[in-house]
Amino acid sequence: MNRENVILTELKGGGYRLTQARKAIIQVLCEARAPLGAPDIIVLMASIGTSVNKTTVYRELEFLKGQGLVAEVLVGDGLRRYELMPEGHHHHHLVCNECSAVECVEVESCVGEDVRQIDHIEKTSDFKVTDHSLKFFGLCARCRL
Amino acid sequence: MNRENVILTELKGGGYRLTQARKAIIQVLCEARAPLGAPDIIVLMASIGTSVNKTTVYRELEFLKGQGLVAEVLVGDGLRRYELMPEGHHHHHLVCNECSAVECVEVESCVGEDVRQIDHIEKTSDFKVTDHSLKFFGLCARCRL
């Protein structure tokens, strides 16, 4: 069973309805190769035959995030992007300074996973670290041409 | 000579005017202990006796950023924050999930400075890395009470 059906089944089992909008937004997210913003999602949904109001998209994304099925990706340009919750692997993002395109990468050793350093930060800053975000900025292949 | 005067002198030398608004915004940034957003800056400027239009603040921040005197800090909540350009030391930020407060921290070894890993990323992703951003999310001291 593919990811899309796993998600739909999980939602149905949780007592949630499988509406047109929900199925379409999940399909769009499953087919995406990079995190998508709500405006992108609206266009993509329309392109596969399901036009929905933006409110619905925002609420659905919030819902899927709450269900732990989708992750919010904040790149800093003020647009909230979403991707399917990464399964197991810890990954980060590449953000193009020109076109804002976002790609995914995996990094060998990330400070965010170094218990000793996190511990040090928490002690010196009086801050409880629960998560981290590592992003690389630069130019994507297309914008470098 | 303190940082504030160094900046003012540098600007004057560059042929730029030392206006009330400019002096006040620089003062506010110099006195800040953490990155500030434009709305915060407007309030702080008013509190030291210089009320300015928001357009002025946005344009001034853009100007100071262009002069390399101020750095933009993107935390992901859609608000652009600004801090004096860090001198020499490479630092990162702690972002509170509750109140969005931002603090600064220094990290021992950051992937963003590991030439070997950057090289690896550029080769496997066909992306030219020019910068990076590492942020830790969690709860600040106040929100943990």
Next chain:
DNA sequence: TGACAGATGCAACTGGGTTGCAATATAATT
């Protein structure tokens, strides 16, 4: 003091995101 160019204010606008409420559609039940 006059004048130029840099700097500012105003007002209207953009766009992502939110909210309250009425209307609709899904899925279980009869």
Next chain:
DNA sequence: AATTATATTGCAACCCAGTTGCATCTGTCA
């Protein structure tokens, strides 16, 4: 198939950070 409960959706108005064009003002220097 009709009924029903409520999860879900659409609409319209709204919020707020940030932007833009243009007229006006002001710091600086001659």
